[in-house]
Each structure stands twice: as C-alpha cells, then as structure tokens.
Amino acid sequence: MKFVTLTIFPELLQSFWDNGIMRRATAEGIIAPQAINIRDFAAGRHRTTDDRPYGGGCGMVMKPEPLAAAIREAQKAAPNAPTILLSPQGRRFDQQMAKTLSRYTGLILVCGRYEGIDERIGERFVDFEISVGDFVLTGGELPAMVLMDAVTRLLPGALGNEDSAGQDSFEDRRLDYGHYTRPPEFEGRKVPDVLLTGHHEDIAKWRRADALMRTLARRPDLLRQTPLDEEDTALLEEWRREIEKLIRSQGGGGPGPSPGGG
Numbered sequence: 721m722k723f724v725t726l727t728i729f730p731e732l733l734q735s736f737w738d739n740g741i742m743r744r745a746t747a748e749g750i751i752a753p754q755a756i757n758i759r760d761f762a763a764g765r766h767r768t769t770d771d772r773p774y775g776g777g778c779g780m781v782m783k784p785e786p787l788a789a790a791i792r793e794a795q796k797a798a799p800n801a802p803t804i805l806l807s808p809q810g811r812r813f814d815q816q817m818a819k820t821l822s823r824y825t826g827l828i829l830v831c832g833r834y835e836g837i838d839e840r841i842g843e844r845f846v847d848f849e850i851s852v853g854d855f856v857l858t859g860g861e862l863p864a865m866v867l868m869d870a871v872t873r874l875l876p877g878a879l880g881n882e883d884s885a886g887q888d889s890f891e892d893r894r895l896d897y898g899h900y901t902r903p904p905e906f907e908g909r910k911v912p913d914v915l916l917t918g919h920h921e922d923i924a925k926w927r928r929a930d931a932l933m934r935t936l937a938r939r940p941d942l943l944r945q946t947p948l949d950e951e952d953t954a955l956l957e958e959w960r961r962e963i964e965k966l967i968r969s970q971g972g973g974g975p976g977p978s979p980g981g982g
C-alpha cells in the first residue's frame with residue numbers, strides 16, 4: 721500500500737511513520753509512505769500556499785495552484801490511487817471504510833490547513849472526502865494518520881499475528897471484551913475467575929457475554945445496526961429475566977397494564 725501524503729508539515733508524518741507498527745510495516749514492504757511538501761510547489765520568493773478568501777471573512781484558504789501541482793506529482797508516484805481529502809465536511813470514517821480503503825494499492829491523502837482548500841481543487845481532483853469525527857482540528861495531518869493507522873493494521877502481515885485484526889472490536893459491530901494480565905489481584909481488584917481456569921470454551925463464552933454487556937451499556941446504537949444472532953438473543957433474554965426478578969424483589973412494577981391505560 722502506497723501512502724502519498726500532501727502537507728505543509730511533512731515532519732509531523734515522518735515521526736508517525738518512523739515508529740511502531742508503521743515502521744515495521746514499512747521495513748517489510750507492506751506499506752510505502754511518502755510525504756509531499758505542498759510548499760515545494762508554491763511559486764515566488766515566499767512560497768506562499770495560502771491566500772485571503774474571496775468575499776471576505778476571517779481565516780485563509782489554501783491556494784489552488786500549489787495543491788494541483790502537488791496532487792499531479794502524487795498521481796505520478798501512485799498512478800491508480802484515489803485522492804482523499806480529510807475534512808470535517810467528509811463522510812464519517814469507520815472500520816468498514818478502513819476495510820474498503822485497505823483494498824487499494826495506494827492512497828493520496830490531502831491534508832488541508834487554515835479554513836480549507838479552494839473549492840475548485842475538490843471538484844477537479846478529490847475522489848473521496850473523509851472526516852474522522854465531528855470536531856474541528858487545526859489540520860488534516862492527524863486525520864490522515866488516523867486513516868493510515870487503521871488501514872495499515874488491516875493489511876496482511878502488518879500486525880505479525882495474522883489473526884489479530886479479525887478479532888477486533890467493530891469487526892462484528894461489538895465493543896471489545898475486557899482484557900486482563902498479571903497480577904491476578906491488583907489493588908483489591910480480581911481478574912474474573914473464568915479467565916484463570918484455562919477452560920477455553922468457558923473463556924470464549926465469558927468474553928462474548930462481556931462484549932455484549934459492554935456494547936449494550938455504552939453503545940446500544942451498535943446493536944441496533946445489525947440483527948442479533950441466537951446466542952446474543954439468548955444472553956439478552958437471560959439478563960432480562962434477571963433484571964425482572966431483581967425489580968420484582970424490590971416491589972417495583974412488572975409487566976401489566978400501564979398507568980394511563982391503552
């Protein structure tokens with residue numbers, strides 16, 4: 721996977737590529753990251769990349785000519801790669817999108833600064849516009865790193881352990897289960913007993929229930945997106961019976977006519 725990143729701050733990306741999984745994936749030829757400095761394509765003694773907005777208002781806009789030249793250079797480096805603009809106006813990035821993008825052989829990532837880029841660059845050069853979330857950053861470099869990170873760990877061999885990416889949270893629209901390591905008791909808090917038994921089937925069951933419970937408590941929207949399978953339905957029904965039992969034992973209202981009638 722070739723990543724060609726267009727930025728006025730190439731050093732920001734270099735430190736990211738020089739460490740951890742990104743560094744190893746580069747060494748193994750799984751990714752080939754490259755930064756193109758937009759300023760190298762700017763004209764004049766000052767190599768200006770921004771200018772005042774037509775129509776007035778505050779902030780600056782990235783000039784179209786240096787960006788166009790930089791994108792054309794990127795297209796030479798990664799001929800079949802789509803051009804992606806990181807911006808708050810884009811489609812929200814998620815695991816499914818990361819998976820889709822991981823099938824390309826290259827991606828061109830345009831990192832804007834200031835108020836954004838001249839609209840005509842978007843119309844002429846940009847294939848996808850992607851946002852990493854509903855908040856405003858000072859530049860597209862962090863979103864580009866988020867995207868490259870999520871895509872890289874999906875590429876075969878990138879994590880070392882071939883299976884790790886398939887076990888992820890969100891792969892089946894569930895949050896991850898709780899993780900524990902030694903010691904078995906930490907500041908009075910114990911590791912769930914089942915995890916110490918070595919009984920793989922019971923451990924798998926516990927993890928599945930824990931993932932479902934956490935998703936129900938923290939992100940119920942994820943459960944509404946996909947139909948529940950038999951095992952999850954059985955767990956939820958078991959919990960419903962326990963909750964009803966608990967409420968009845970407290971003298972609370974159970975099933976029956978609602979106060980207002982039908």
Ligand code: 4GX
Binds near residue numbers: 808833850851863
């Ligand atoms: N997810 N920003 C980009 C400048 C900009 C604006 C419009 C192009 C078009 C962001 C986000 C984000 C701030 C990065 C504005 N460039 N990008 N920048 N959230 O907030 O992707």
